[in-house]
Amino acid sequence: MAHMAGTRGEIDTESSAVARLEYKGRTIETRPVAEDQGEEYPRVAFAINGEWDVDGRPQYGMPGQSAESVVSDAKRLITQVDGTFSPYVRAYWYQPGTVEPCPRTKGAAYGQHIKPVGAVCPELRCVKEARVKARRAARATGITASSLSNLLARGGFTRAELRSDGTARSEGFSAEGEDHNRRVVILWRGAGPADSLAGELPRIAEHLQGKGFRVEVSVSGRYLVVFARGAGGTGEREYTPGGAGVVVEQVASVPAPNAQGWQVQLARRELAARTDMVDIEADDDGALDGFQVLADGQGVMVLRVQRGADPRKGTAARERWDAALDQLEAALAEAGFTHLSRNRVRVSARAPRPQAAPTIARVQAVGRPDEFTERVRFAAAATDQESEHPYDPRQVGGDVILHANFAGATLYVVDAAGTHVGRGYRDRASATEALADWYGLPLPVQINHEPSRRDWT
Structure with missing residues (x-):
């Protein structure tokens, strides 16, 4: 339906010729407009929820369009509006009390739009502005390395003096590593590498906790991570007196698939x-x-x-x-x-390679002769302190398979779980070494071939 806006005459909305009906919570009104009322062609004026004028001009159907057709078009548009909300649709098309002017553009000369009552405005510029405000609010926690350092200095703690190259001239704490004002890292400098909270760090942690800061211990156990008052932090490793020992993560202590080399x-x-x-x-x-x-x-x-x-x-x-x-x-x-x-x-x-291979691979031919499969089981080599330690073949191991067809042959490797590790190795020794590296086992590998278990039946 083309909404024609006229400029002549005024519509008598109190006339007995006005027809009204209710549809999905809206009131649709129509009023025929004759030529003697200032219109060149007979047309039908209409209103939704009492809105006869838009920007000071009447709303009309197409010239010659009947009132029934105008009402049908209005119903169709109402159904479309109920199906998909748009902030740019006129408010009178929605049920009364369900939408309101967006406060961001209310009263503005341009860009005015609506939003659902009590909901966030979905208009693109409003969404972008809300995201920017949310990011600023997340950063604006009011904690910086400078402010925390001054707070600790006023509390009587020793601040480290740093040289221009960042090394410590004197022993003391250093506040650094702030992440957009979300947190501050407190280290103890000048005492050399440490495996726990050194110097005054335990007292600093208790002092900051007493002032309402969230204080956590790093995974290494060597420094403090301080969050703003009221912040939840990571929810883990909160400082507790006497419980700030070494908690360094063990690096691949148990072989695992796709582990670090x-x-x-x-x-x-x-x-x-x-x-x-x-x-x-x-x-x-x-x-x-x-x-x-x-x-x-x-x-x-x-x-x-x-x-x-x-x-x-x-x-x-x-x-x-x-x-x-x-x-x-x-x-x-x-x-x-x-x-x-x-x-x-x-x-x-x-990386330096040890003289004696720290990993042993036991290789055994298995399966049918036409499968060309070798089963690999690993063990940690014996040392002066410990005897040889085999790994569970259901968790650490795999197969080296020769795949051949008319185009050629290639070696490929799968681990104990059947996961594809790689292919295209130059020989079985390099394929076995690749499987060991897949589990993060130390190289080089000593390969021991065991008697075949091929099924010749």
């Missing part, structure tokens, strides 16, 4: 023991300043991680950044890693 596990253990930096995977999933270890073939790549862009050259922040890379490189060298190299954001190194 042995070289990554080794680098993480050595860096955690030889530096005071944060392992963002093991210590705190949301850490803002620390390192991350990634596999790089049989070597590792240690990334320097810090929230925000890399610091510019010549600044104090860049000096601290480079000093952290120096610390990571030195720790890897002390741990026996070789072929060290670095650039502006990472240190790469090759």
